[in-house]
Amino acid sequence: MIRILIISLLLLSGSYSFAQQRMLSKTGKIHFTSDAPLELIEASSNSLKGILEMPTRKFAFSVPIKSFQGFNSALQQQHFNENYMESDEFPKATFTGKIIEKVDFSQPGTYQVRAKGKLNIHGVEQSRIFKVKLKVDDTGIHFSSKLTIPLSDHNISIPQIVHQKIATEIDVDLKGTLLKPQQ
Template identity: 35%
Template sequence: MKKINLVLIFCFACFLTNAQTLYSTNNGQVSFYSDAPLEDIQAVNKTVASIINADNNEIAVQMRITDFDFPNKLMQEHFNENYLESEKYPTGVFKGKFKEALDLKTVGTYKATAEGTMTIHGVTKSVSIPGTIVSNGNQLKLDFKFPIKLEDYKIDIPTIVFNKIAEVVDVTGSMTLIKK
């Protein structure tokens, strides 16, 4: 836990130089949904940390994998122990920048695509994540949805449960970031 907090503090400190316009949250929400022939799987994490630097359009998102909550606790246990190996790989991280020239300090609704790297299960991949940002000047409402292919992050699906877990899961996020 201390290690995760140190990483967050370091990431946030990188943004804090030169009196920049920052928006942040520690209670963003990210969920995923797996539509498989035998069973649908879904989980939600409501303690996602994120920061956006409105001056240079950089974004960072970090979450603890064990904070995903499942309706079925046995699924949650298998997710953490067998698939995501949460003790070995405790966090998921995205670091990137919006590819569009956005003025997030100005009130409005913006279509945006964050391009950067995502690290899950110890694997870092380049990704492009489409979303929408609504700014009222003092806060940003960020919504996004994108697919993740499990094999891209070396998440193995045992053949015994192959029909219960989709090879591609849909990830959805929603967070309100407050100006600091």
């Protein structure tokens, strides 16, 4: 416990200068679609949070699984959390890594980059590379990406009885804005 406090104090002592190089997103949006032969399931969350260290291009994002809303029914949302995502045991999905391409975040413009890192869903971590669109302007860094996530890659199994109602690959759209932390 003392080690954690010492590390935290060291990080906080250098946080002012480091904060100038860090961007945060507290209200990113993530939307998923399961388009199966017999049913279309969609849900969204406005709880995507993330951080980007501009000099190193390293990032970390997370979303609480229970924050997803918009299912076809309350029972469907319950099954999503209890039977498939097991959100009490695996409460968050995370993606940590680095932007591959060099980007001058001080220059306004639109950049197509690749984010390489570890995607952790349902307690299973997989290496991934995703294409990301970045738009840098005076308000921050706006990001968006479209992903396809195979459920089997994260040990999420679909019972035979509902295999026509749940897609084996889930389409995910995410977007948000990274802002400088307030001093």
